[in-house]
Amino acid sequence: MAEGREPPPRAELPELMERTARGDQEAFAAVFDAVSGPVLGVVRAVLRDPAQSEEVAQEVMVDVWRSAARYDPARGSVLGWALTMAHRRAIDRVRSEQASSDRARRVALLDHTPAYDEVVEEVENRLDRERVRRCLRGLTERQRQAVTLAYYRGLTYREVADLLSLPLGTVKTRMRDGLIRLRDCLGVTA
Numbered sequence: 331m332a333e334g335r336e337p338p339p340r341a342e343l344p345e346l347m348e349r350t351a352r353g354d355q356e357a358f359a360a361v362f363d364a365v366s367g368p369v370l371g372v373v374r375a376v377l378r379d380p381a382q383s384e385e386v387a388q389e390v391m392v393d394v395w396r397s398a399a400r401y402d403p404a405r406g407s408v409l410g411w412a413l414t415m416a417h418r419r420a421i422d423r424v425r426s427e428q429a430s431s432d433r434a435r436r437v438a439l440l441d442h443t444p445a446y447d448e449v450v451e452e453v454e455n456r457l458d459r460e461r462v463r464r465c466l467r468g469l470t471e472r473q474r475q476a477v478t479l480a481y482y483r484g485l486t487y488r489e490v491a492d493l494l495s496l497p498l499g500t501v502k503t504r505m506r507d508g509l510i511r512l513r514d515c516l517g518v519t520a
Contacts, residue, residue: 342360343361343364343365343407343408343409344401344403344407344408346358346360346361346364346408347361347398347401347403347408350394350395350398351398351399351401358394358395358398361394361398361408362391362394364408364409365391365394365408365409365412365413366387366391368409368412368413369387369390369391369412369413369415369416370383370384370387372413372416372417372420373386373387373390373416373417373419373420374387376417376420376421376423376424377420377423377424382423383420386416386419386420386423387416389419390412390415390416390419393415393419394412394415461516462512462516464515465511465512465515465516466478466512468511468515469508469511469512470508472504473504473505473507473508473511474508475494475504476490476494476501476504476505476508477504477505477508477509477512479493479494480505487501487502487505490505
């Protein structure tokens with residue numbers, strides 16, 4: 331409300347709206363003084379955020395100016411009309427903010443969704459490990475020992491030979507035979 335200016339009596343508001351509809355800026359200033367406070371109060375009650383409330387209240391007052399010609403005194407008071415606009419605009423802002431928040435949440439979930447099904451991957455890994463264990467049990471003790479040292483402990487053929495006190499050729503033969511049996515057992519094609 332402008333300083334030193336009293337809001338007009340409510341009885342004068344319909345006439346002021348008529349003049350506002352014809353572009354009378356002084357009439358709109360009087361309407362503004364009369365309804366902007368209550369408009370801000372309604373908006374603030376819905377939004378609770380002071381900065382957003384002021385923004386929405388300002389938008390409502392611009393709408394009052396632009397749509398003054400649509401005001402119908404037979405359908406209610408100027409204040410009631412403006413407050414209805416304010417309440418609707420505030421609810422629209424809440425819905426818009428909620429939709430924006432929901433979209434952001436969905437995008438965040440999509441960003442964190444793995445490109446594959448982790449459960450299926452884990453089950454397949456367990457089944458593969460079990461098949462390998464079963465096939466390892468099908469090797470001779472010497473083959474299993476050589477394969478285990480080389481593949482599960484990460485030793486070279488030379489290190490396996492030294493650890494088992496065997497010639498390198500013997501370790502290579504055990505490894506080759508053991509790997510062939512594993513390949514056949516697992517159904518791997520060469």
